[in-house]
Amino acid sequence: MPELPEVKTIQSQIKKHLPIKVEKIRKSSVIKSILHTKVPNLDGEKISKLKRHGKCLIFEFHEDLFLLSHLGMTGSWRISKEKIREKHVHFIFIGEGKLLSYVDPRRFGHMYFFNKEELQTYLKRLGPDLLSKKLNADFIYSVLSKHPSREIKPLLLEQKYFAGSGNYIANEVCARAKILPNKLCKKLSLSDAKRIKKAFSSILKDSIKHKGVTFQGGYTDAHGEKGQGVSNLVVFHQKICGMCKKTEVKKIILKQRGTFYCPKCQQ
Numbered sequence: 001m002p003e004l005p006e007v008k009t010i011q012s013q014i015k016k017h018l019p020i021k022v023e024k025i026r027k028s029s030v031i032k033s034i035l036h037t038k039v040p041n042l043d044g045e046k047i048s049k050l051k052r053h054g055k056c057l058i059f060e061f062h063e064d065l066f067l068l069s070h071l072g073m074t075g076s077w078r079i080s081k082e083k084i085r086e087k088h089v090h091f092i093f094i095g096e097g098k099l100l101s102y103v104d105p106r107r108f109g110h111m112y113f114f115n116k117e118e119l120q121t122y123l124k125r126l127g128p129d130l131l132s133k134k135l136n137a138d139f140i141y142s143v144l145s146k147h148p149s150r151e152i153k154p155l156l157l158e159q160k161y162f163a164g165s166g167n168y169i170a171n172e173v174c175a176r177a178k179i180l181p182n183k184l185c186k187k188l189s190l191s192d193a194k195r196i197k198k199a200f201s202s203i204l205k206d207s208i209k210h211k212g213v214t215f216q217g218g219y220t221d222a223h224g225e226k227g228q229g230v231s232n233l234v235v236f237h238q239k240i241c242g243m244c245k246k247t248e249v250k251k252i253i254l255k256q257r258g259t260f261y262c263p264k265c266q267q
């Protein structure tokens with residue numbers, strides 16, 4: 001599933017091509033399973049900005065018209081000059097010799113045309129973006145303190161606290177912070193929260209630099225390319241821990257999600 005670094009990569013690649021004046025749109029026959037609002041009249045409208053919060057891309061036409069796009073499991077946007085030769089294209093903006101195409105083989109993505117108020121209501125359900133200054137050690141510690149009996153790693157996946165997080169990020173954060181993924185939050189201190197903050201910064205920086213992480217059959221960027229960040233992972237789907245370079249990585253399931261850790265490096 002695309003997480004913050006993958007969504008940010010797509011955002012950066014498309015931003016270079018904006019603004020785009022919309023001349024035509026195309027929709028697939030199954031678009032209703034992805035797009036949950038009507039398409040407004042876009043005559044003369046331009047996609048002027050592309051913002052992001054967590055894993056949501058926000059195309060801005062003007063101050064009261066937006067398209068929010070959540071990529072789900074396998075969604076991606078492509079920027080191209082010609083029609084892309086791919087299956088599963090569900091929505092296309094066409095304008096000024098450019099095509100902006102939404103591709104989504106499994107169709108777990110969601111899209112909504114929103115006015116400003118609707119957009120704000122949607123975004124209120126999300127916590128601070130992982131790259132925001134609000135995501136500091138004090139904030140992380142306050143979230144941990146509210147959930148003393150919960151295990152740390154599943155909590156790090158919750159978008160209402162950590163917008164943009166996902167399974168590989170949460171695994172790598174626990175590893176880089178040297179904390180066992182099933183450790184209860186009541187056993188974690190403010191200094192653990194500081195290490196969690198550093199670990200978030202570290203994995204985000206590594207993955208963004210490598211244009212995201214692609215696993216089998218997974219994420220592709222706005223040019224249809226795979227991300228190269230898999231080489232940075234220290235535990236997620238790794239056999240040997242990338243930190244001590246000698247211990248076998250263990251796998252457990254926490255809240256139905258594959259969870260990887262190094263029994264030597266993490267406590």
Ligand SMILES: [Zn+2]
Binds near residue numbers: 247262
């Ligand atoms: Zn290790």
